[in-house]
Amino acid sequence: MLLLELFWSFVKIGFTSFGGLSMIPLISSEMISHNWMNAHEVSDIVAIAEMTPGPLGLNCATFAGMRAAGLAGAIVANIGALAPTFTLCFAAAVFFEHFNKNKRLAQIMTGVRPACVGMVAGVVIQLALANYADSTGGIHVPSLILGLVNLILLMKFKISIPKIILFSALMGVILFGVIGL
Amino acid sequence: MIWKLYFQFLKFGAFTFGGGWSIVAQMKELYVEREKNITDEELLDITSIGRSLPGTMIGNIAMFYGHRQAGFFGGVACMFGMITVPMIVLIAITTFYTAFHSNIWVASAMKGVRTAVAPVILSALMGMIKSAFKIPLCFVIALAMFVLFFFFNVSCVWLVVIGAVLGLIMCEYYERRRGIDVTA
Numbered sequence: 358m359l360l361l362e363l364f365w366s367f368v369k370i371g372f373t374s375f376g377g378l379s380m381i382p383l384i385s386s387e388m389i390s391h392n393w394m395n396a397h398e399v400s401d402i403v404a405i406a407e408m409t410p411g412p413l414g415l416n417c418a419t420f421a422g423m424r425a426a427g428l429a430g431a432i433v434a435n436i437g438a439l440a441p442t443f444t445l446c447f448a449a450a451v452f453f454e455h456f457n458k459n460k461r462l463a464q465i466m467t468g469v470r471p472a473c474v475g476m477v478a479g480v481v482i483q484l485a486l487a488n489y490a491d492s493t494g495g496i497h498v499p500s501l502i503l504g505l506v507n508l509i510l511l512m513k514f515k516i517s518i519p520k521i522i523l524f525s526a527l528m529g530v531i532l533f534g535v536i537g538l
Numbered sequence: 539m540i541w542k543l544y545f546q547f548l549k550f551g552a553f554t555f556g557g558g559w560s561i562v563a564q565m566k567e568l569y570v571e572r573e574k575n576i577t578d579e580e581l582l583d584i585t586s587i588g589r590s591l592p593g594t595m596i597g598n599i600a601m602f603y604g605h606r607q608a609g610f611f612g613g614v615a616c617m618f619g620m621i622t623v624p625m626i627v628l629i630a631i632t633t634f635y636t637a638f639h640s641n642i643w644v645a646s647a648m649k650g651v652r653t654a655v656a657p658v659i660l661s662a663l664m665g666m667i668k669s670a671f672k673i674p675l676c677f678v679i680a681l682a683m684f685v686l687f688f689f690f691n692v693s694c695v696w697l698v699v700i701g702a703v704l705g706l707i708m709c710e711y712y713e714r715r716r717g718i719d720v721t722a
Contacts, residue, residue: 369695371592371593371594372592372593372695373592373694373695373698374592374593374594375589375590375591375592378659378662378663378666379666380594381659382687382694383694383695386691386693386694397648397652400651400652400655401635401639401648401651401652403655403658403659404648404651404652404654404655404658405628405631405635406628407658409624409627409628409631410551410552410553410623410624410627411551411596411620411621411623411624411625411627411628412594412595412596412597412624413594414593414594415594415597415621415624415625416624416628419624419625419628419629419632420628420631420632420635423628423629423632423633423636424632424636428629431625431628431629431632435621435625438593438594439593439594439597439617439621440593441591441592441593441598442593442594442597442598442600442601442617443601443614445591445592445593446588446591446593446597446598446601446602447601447605447610447613449587449591449602450601450602450605450606450613451605460721461706462590463590463709463721464705464706464708464709464710464720464721465702465705465706466590466705467672467673467676467705467708467709467720467721468676468679468700468701468702468703468704468705468706468708469698469701469702469705470666470669470670470676470701471670471671471676471677471679471680471683471701472679472680472683472697472698472700472701472704473666473670473698473701474663474666474667474670474680474683475679475680475681475682475683475684475685475686475687475697476683476684476687476694476697477659477662477663477666478663478680478684478688479684479687479688480659480687481656481659481660481663482688483688484655484656484659485656488652488653488655488656489653489656500649500652500653501653503650503653503654504653504654504656504657507653507654507657507658508656508657508660508661511657511658511661512657512661512664518658521654521657521658522651522654522658524654525650525651525652525653525654526647526648526650526651527647527650528650529646529647529648529649529650529651529653530643530646530647530650532646532650533645533646533649533650534642534643534645534646534647
């Protein structure tokens with residue numbers, strides 16, 4: 358039953374995501390509403406998935422599936438996330454010529470892309486609220502400052518994402534482990 | 539043929555960091571330049587369709603190429619080849635994470651890493667914005683979907699469906715009333 362729920366969650370995630378981070382809002386709400394993960398763990402998957410090879414969505418599926426139901430969970434979550442590839446994409450491959458110039462698809466994407474922007478903006482705020490909070494629910498200032506430093510390194514100095522994540526891990530060990538902030 | 543595709547994609551999958559573009563570059567090098575199986579334009583077509591269909595872009599591209607070379611099972615072979623290495627890596631990391639995430643050093647490192655997540659998603663969002671707002675109405679859609687998602691907890695599935703319907707209506711309206719093809 359758990360496996361079936363997990364599979365169905367990732368089928369939904371697969372069919373409503375269009376590359377890269379557009380998967381995050383749905384992963385976040387599915388994982389949190391089923392109590393498979395909390396907001397911190399969702400942030401952890403995003404970071405881990407960005408650091409390791411392979412597409413973000415499938416890496417999230419493996420991590421979430423393993424956490425919720427072990428190895429079998431990882432496999433069903435991956436197959437669920439790949440469901441659109443088995444079905445829609447296969448159909449498109451068969452009718453390649455026809456699909457290539459499909460205007461309806463382009464029209465649909467004109468509305469779907471801004472919708473994804475809206476959802477991703479929402480998830481950024483949700484994760485930020487969890488990640489920059491202290492245990493009492495107030496703002497954890499050292500985390501917030503480190504976050505701002507990361508934002509500047511990323512946007513202004515164009516440092517690559519894996520480097521940013523390694524840097525943050527190191528800063529985390531120093532600030533929260535050694536100094537104990 | 540099936541196994542050859544499987545192992546070629548196994549290798550692509552192992553070296554795919556940071557999104558789908560690195561796999562496209564690897565495919566270009568092997569299939570366009572060395573094996574000459576497909577042309578540059580065909581690869582570009584496959585990529586643009588893979589991107590606009592739901593699901594992971596790389597999975598879709600693998601399915602397309604594999605299907606072209608060896609039918610449905612060719613597509614399946616490419617897809618599974620591509621996910622093999624990432625899946626093994628992630629299984630190992632998740633096992634480690636589950637065992638050690640309450641260890642003080644691992645927990646501190648993860649606490650640091652979490653501060654980077656919102657900035658990382660925010661910077662990707664800036665990239666999405668460039669291609670997302672073709673007409674001013676797109677801003678309204680983005681804002682409305684944000685409000686529905688964040689304040690009313692409306693399911694993402696519905697938001698994508700609403701976005702798709704609005705996209706169709708908007709484009710048709712622009713084309714019929716104003717003679718502008720938004721999708722061009």
